[in-house]
Amino acid sequence: MNVTIKTPSEQDKMRVAGRLAADVLDMIAEYVKAGITTGELNQICHEYIVETQDAIPAPLNYRGFPKSICTSVNHVVCHGIPGERRLKSGDILNIDITVIKDEFHGDTSRMFFVGKPGVQAERVSKVAFEALWLGIEQLGPGKRLGDIGQAIQEHVEKNRCSVVREYCGHGIGRVFHEDPQVLHYGEAGTGMELKAGMTMTVEPMVNAGKRHVRLLPDGWTVVTKDHTLSAQWEHTVLITDTGHEVLTLGADQR
Ligand code: MF3
Ligand code: CO
Ligand code: CO
Numbered sequence: 001m002n003v004t005i006k007t008p009s010e011q012d013k014m015r016v017a018g019r020l021a022a023d024v025l026d027m028i029a030e031y032v033k034a035g036i037t038t039g040e041l042n043q044i045c046h047e048y049i050v051e052t053q054d055a056i057p058a059p060l061n062y063r064g065f066p067k068s069i070c071t072s073v074n075h076v077v078c079h080g081i082p083g084e085r086r087l088k089s090g091d092i093l094n095i096d097i098t099v100i101k102d103e104f105h106g107d108t109s110r111m112f113f114v115g116k117p118g119v120q121a122e123r124v125s126k127v128a129f130e131a132l133w134l135g136i137e138q139l140g141p142g143k144r145l146g147d148i149g150q151a152i153q154e155h156v157e158k159n160r161c162s163v164v165r166e167y168c169g170h171g172i173g174r175v176f177h178e179d180p181q182v183l184h185y186g187e188a189g190t191g192m193e194l195k196a197g198m199t200m201t202v203e204p205m206v207n208a209g210k211r212h213v214r215l216l217p218d219g220w221t222v223v224t225k226d227h228t229l230s231a232q233w234e235h236t237v238l239i240t241d242t243g244h245e246v247l248t249l250g251a252d253q254r
Contacts (some may be wrong), residue, residue: 002194003171003178003179004171005144005195005197005198013102013103013104014172014173016102017055017106018106018236019028019106019136020049020055022030022227022248022249024049024097024099026250026251027044028041028044032114033087035086037085037087038087038093039082039180041095045068046067046069047109049099050171051204053099053101055100057066057097057099062176066081068082070094071093072093072232073087074093076223077167077213077223077224077232078205079223079240080220081088089116090121092111092231095110096109096232103238104174105174106236107203107234111128111156113125114204120228120229121229124206125231127159127244128155128232130155130232131152131204131206131230132152132234135152135184135204139243141243142192142193142194143193144190144194145182145186145194146187146188149184150185150188152202152204153185156184162207162209162210163204163210164207165185166213166215166222167222167230169181169183169184169200169204169234171199172201182202182203184205195239198238199239200237200238201237203233204237205231205232206230206231207224207226207228207229209228210225
């Protein structure tokens, strides 16, 4: 495994990229309303990243991905492609933003509700959010990847939801997806030991029903096999000498 340790100046660049990615989510929140299409959300984010932030939307053309952000609505687990779909009241969606600034990536996603969410929607989103933070709390020097996976899996399954296994968190830096793979399930005390200067994402995908997923013929869109709702939250995090620093906190979390 080729895990990079970021120097102090690289860590500063990761802080900037992380902040910019979070700023995009703060900016787009007010546009997430019934009647807008996911393609329009993509366009607004694209212009903000390129023109206001003077940054690069990392998904665009990444392994052939056609848009600048991912929008994953209802039973879409991740990697939803923005398009003609018009949001309607009761929809839930994840917006996933990755920007490149000064060669470094910042990657973060949140759930949004269109109008008032149903009981199940609110529950799966809440469980995913709590799972993200339980995972983040585990991060620190000397901790192991399995500690994060177990914390997340335990919480999700205790709440009668399931953890998607086919996709995971990842090291991040000059490269969008670098080592290590950060699984959202596993056993405490196993896996790679974390060291100060590593940067990685935690991004659990939580299904209201069974964990199994299916890839649509577009080659990107991942959906739940049983068509139950799915939720995801993501932060980019730096391991520090004393613990961790979340690099993608939003305005109301700073
Ligand atoms: N942002 C996603 C992640 O959290 C990756 C999206 S890849 C794309 O890792 F090509 F779909 F944009
Ligand atoms: Co990610
Ligand atoms: Co992401």
